[in-house]
Amino acid sequence: MEKNHTRKLTMAGILIATGVVCSPFSIPLGSARCFPVQHMVNILSAVFLGPFYGFSMAFITSLIRLMLGTGSLLAFPGSMCGALLCGLVFRYTQKLSFTYLGELFGTSILGALAAYPIATMVMGKEAALFAYVIPFFISCIGGVVLGAVLVAAIQKTGVMNYVLNDKSRHHL
Secondary structure (H helix, E strand, C coil): CCHHHHHHHHHHHHHHHHHHHHHCEEEEEECCCEEEHHHHHHHHHHHHCHHHHHHHHHHHHHHHHHCCCCCCCCHHHHHHHHHHHHHHHHHHCHHHHHHHHHHHHHHHHHHHHHHHHHHHHHCCCCCCCCCCCCHHHHHHHHHHHHHHHHHHHHHCHHHHHHHHHHHHHHHC
16 A cells, blocks of 8 residues: 555656646746646546546646746646546546546636636736636647547556556555
C-alpha cells in the first residue's frame, strides 16, 4: 500500500511539474490564458491517479503558475472542474472517449461558467456569462487531443494495463 501511495505522489509531482514548466506555452485569448498542457495533464491524472488527485493537482499547478506570473485566477475553475469531471467519468465508466468529453465539458462549460464570477467580482473585468466558453473550449480541445495521443501511445506500450491492473489489485 505504501509503495503504491509513493508511486502516485511521484507521478502527481511529475505531472504538476510538467504543467508548471510548460506554462510558457499558453495562448492569450482576451483576459484568459489558454493552456492546453494543463488539459493533457488532467486527462493523464484522471486515467492514472483518479479524480481527487487530478482536482488537487489542478489546484496546485494553478497556484504555482499564479505565483510565478505564468497563469491567472481563471486557471483555477477551468482546470479544477475539468480535472474533477474527467476523473469521475473515467472512474465510473472506464471509457477514454467519455473521459475526454468529461474534460472538455468540465473545462469548457462548467469551468467557464465558474470563471465568470471570478472575472467580474474578483478581477474587475467586464464579461458576459458565457464569455469564457469559447476561449476555454479552444484551450481544452488542444489539450484533449494531446492527452488522447499520449494515452494511446501509453496504451501501446502496455504500461497502461499494468498501472490500471495495479490500481485494482490494491483497491485504490
